[in-house]
Amino acid sequence: MTLRIYLSGEIHTDWREQIVAGAEGLDVAFDSPVTDHAASDDCGVAILGAEDQKFWHDHKGAKVNAIRTRKGIEDADIVVVRFGEKYKQWNAAFDAGYAAALGKSIIVLSQPEHQHALKEVHAAALAVAEEPKQVVEILRYVLTGALPG
Amino acid sequence: MTLRIYLSGEIHTDWREQIVAGAEGLDVAFDSPVTDHAASDDCGVAILGAEDQKFWHDHKGAKVNAIRTRKGIEDADIVVVRFGEKYKQWNAAFDAGYAAALGKSIIVLSQPEHQHALKEVHAAALAVAEEPKQVVEILRYVLTGALPG
Amino acid sequence: MTLRIYLSGEIHTDWREQIVAGAEGLDVAFDSPVTDHAASDDCGVAILGAEDQKFWHDHKGAKVNAIRTRKGIEDADIVVVRFGEKYKQWNAAFDAGYAAALGKSIIVLSQPEHQHALKEVHAAALAVAEEPKQVVEILRYVLTGALPG
Amino acid sequence: MTLRIYLSGEIHTDWREQIVAGAEGLDVAFDSPVTDHAASDDCGVAILGAEDQKFWHDHKGAKVNAIRTRKGIEDADIVVVRFGEKYKQWNAAFDAGYAAALGKSIIVLSQPEHQHALKEVHAAALAVAEEPKQVVEILRYVLTGALPG
Amino acid sequence: MTLRIYLSGEIHTDWREQIVAGAEGLDVAFDSPVTDHAASDDCGVAILGAEDQKFWHDHKGAKVNAIRTRKGIEDADIVVVRFGEKYKQWNAAFDAGYAAALGKSIIVLSQPEHQHALKEVHAAALAVAEEPKQVVEILRYVLTGALPG
Amino acid sequence: MTLRIYLSGEIHTDWREQIVAGAEGLDVAFDSPVTDHAASDDCGVAILGAEDQKFWHDHKGAKVNAIRTRKGIEDADIVVVRFGEKYKQWNAAFDAGYAAALGKSIIVLSQPEHQHALKEVHAAALAVAEEPKQVVEILRYVLTGALPG
């Protein structure tokens, strides 16, 4: 069994690197969005031409990014969605809803202070973790049956 | 053609009432989540028994509410998702993602200050409006071909 | 919003009648398997001809019953699965799995002594109740937003 | 033709090992749940944190196990479901229902004394066997056309 | 519960009329192909223009008839497929395969002398009957729980 | 059997009116796009605000129109696609492709001079007609078995 995992959400900390490093040796394949914030914001106009209005600037970029996001979620067995400390992060919640409707296994990575605001997302998840390490432990258990420590 | 519409998102202003009133006479049917905030928060424990921990209190409630939310979205032709001024509103973005994956027509109702944060949600929508009146005008046009004023 | 509900599982007590009576006045439609135990066991051979072996006797009957069961589950918005005190009740758990794979909202009606044995079924449910009255309260809340008491 | 097979159900005897050993040389790939009973029961709390109540202890574990179970069943061409001598084994019947709704080929491995209780599950199966050896013979025949003896 | 039934296959005897008459009073709706043999053969060229070659004459007609057949099967809960005494009747077996792939409940109406030739079709059916009366009895049982006699 | 029919394509002649009038008395329900050319072109900006660039002016309108088009095609049993004398009519061919992927029955209404250019669309259709009257005759035959004349 190979697990294909999409790492969605917050792009300002190294949680993806922690999970990928921790999962070394496991039969897993990771995908994620483009995490270079500037490139992600400007990809639409950089490739397809400038826009005067911010709405269409963002629109073009969001659609180009959607090519990668949809492919990543649709191919995934597990979608891990990380909610960070800052920003609205509606794209993370959107990805979670998209994954839920496709019947993907969802793992949410979030902090206790967001518990109430995330209750609908948590209710659709098969696991709610606080630390990247726990995601790695879930992957290891699911693939090998081994529990931590 | 009858349009079935699910009104998702913010529950603190009367935007739903404005749309329903404005759409009087059109061949439409509206569904929405339970908008009584207290009932929505407590439905799980009120019916299925109290919980010591807030996480499970919320979890039970979110799952009972999901019975209605899923039915509403899955039956809908159009999902209108309203993002308000306050709160994280991750459930609104989650509903939008869920609706997108099911191929529903999405109308987002949001304010200009949230434009950048909502760019992925906007990219999945067929219309982005600022006022409930515009949603009504879309419904009227889609059903009758008549444009405003 | 009309809810269509399939009442699956145990056929020796009046839990279905309690739910149907309790839900009077709500916008619901109920389906259920044939609950006449003898008819359910013998329908295959009674209509399609006798069998020497018990396996095929049962096989013919189970398939005729499947016409009704599948229709009931596939049409349902909510599948309520009741596990009783006695018997293996594998057909109830089978219906729950079938409903889960179709993405139906599942309510399990079971007793605390079966909690551990039902943990996988509970994990796929949106509500776990002990009393038929609680199922009625969920239906009322989902349709009207009203909580008990 | 490669057959992907999920081995669901009873975890207290070596039936999985018998099938895997017997199928050596055939173009098959096997998946199965975690069969370490203690790990399977405790995986949720061991990774995601302890719970005071048994219900939530089990709930967390059942959901983590569901990541593996769903992946295994959804990827499978054939789901073999084994019903043993003891316990309620509702998870086995749940898996069978889940597999049936997805249109998977189902092979049931059960004993004659459970025939009547399993009639609905048997009716959804393409083969009902009593011995692991018969499952191997089916796999060999399906892949190579060779019959036993 | 309303059952929608498509009556496929042989068009030279009155088996459809027997079933429809026998089912009077039950909550059923029947569809069937055009059973006027000449109209069915010629509908394509009669409406869309003559063809020199028999292949295209038949092709045009078969496609026009497919509009009705597909609609009938796709809307049906139960597909009854009748195999008669004469002709190849490949369209009946084709309809059965089409219905099977869509997960419809199939009832086959056939004679013992065709048992071996129909074994694959029978294996996909939930009931194999010899007389139209038995089909009526199945419908009555499925809808009301009442057995004959 | 009620047939739901979406009338897609050319909006400059009265072919829709001819079909609707000809089908009077048949059990059919028709949907179609907004056929007021000016309203259809401007609906996006008229409701959601003006755009400087023609591309986004058209984009907003095309998306609002898509709400109606998708609903119409997805609800339809039959999609009739009319190709006229003038213009590129790529939206008509797009609708035909969309309908084909959803497995809808397609009737193409086109002229002999476009035969070669439409060969891929014709190949996906169940009927190719030249006159609205023939579409009516198909509907009448499919619903009643009656041929013209």
Added chain:
Amino acid sequence: MTLRIYLSGEIHTDWREQIVAGAEGLDVAFDSPVTDHAASDDCGVAILGAEDQKFWHDHKGAKVNAIRTRKGIEDADIVVVRFGEKYKQWNAAFDAGYAAALGKSIIVLSQPEHQHALKEVHAAALAVAEEPKQVVEILRYVLTGALPG
């Protein structure tokens, strides 16, 4: 592009061998049913135990064979269905219907004398051939663009 092809139908001539040999060097993978007639008829009872009645003898075998047939058709890009000179061959037509409902590309291999009886099957096919050589030519053209001669 690799094409996966299921070769269904008649098992008494060497048409499969001709196609496989002719397609040597092309990027294709072939599956087919078990073509050993005796093994195919007896596989059920040989593995799962004898039956007194011919119906159940055949039923068990047909279901075991269905494991292979469904897998073969569901994995295929193209289903080639061969109708021979003799027998009812309802299983071939059943496979064609099954493949059609799944949206597979169908190639029928049949003789002119069966043209009328096969008109519904032909209408669902993308090609109707008389010789295995033509099937090979189609495969070569589809994969390489090269025409015969």
Added chain:
Amino acid sequence: MTLRIYLSGEIHTDWREQIVAGAEGLDVAFDSPVTDHAASDDCGVAILGAEDQKFWHDHKGAKVNAIRTRKGIEDADIVVVRFGEKYKQWNAAFDAGYAAALGKSIIVLSQPEHQHALKEVHAAALAVAEEPKQVVEILRYVLTGALPG
């Protein structure tokens, strides 16, 4: 992440070669229709026998080509549809509609003078480009996050 891309549409310029050459070194796989115009037009009759009428000549060919087109689109993550200067190109728009209904990511390659006529197709696309080079840049960005220049 490997991207599978179908290159649909115009066959008279070297835009496909430009994209394939530009994408060298990226993790991509390209499919496309047969681009030999004469072979594409005649494949049906060359393999399956001559036809007197142009309609059936084209019909046979279009169906053989559909085997490749459907496979290519259904396997694709991204469908690039190129509209050229000349011809009706209804097959390109048909492919775009087909891809849209399957939820594929669509990139349209078109010229400004066709903007208005393509507005419905553009509205279903995630990117609208004018030059093959831009398609390559999108592929590079989606796979590696690198922007041009």
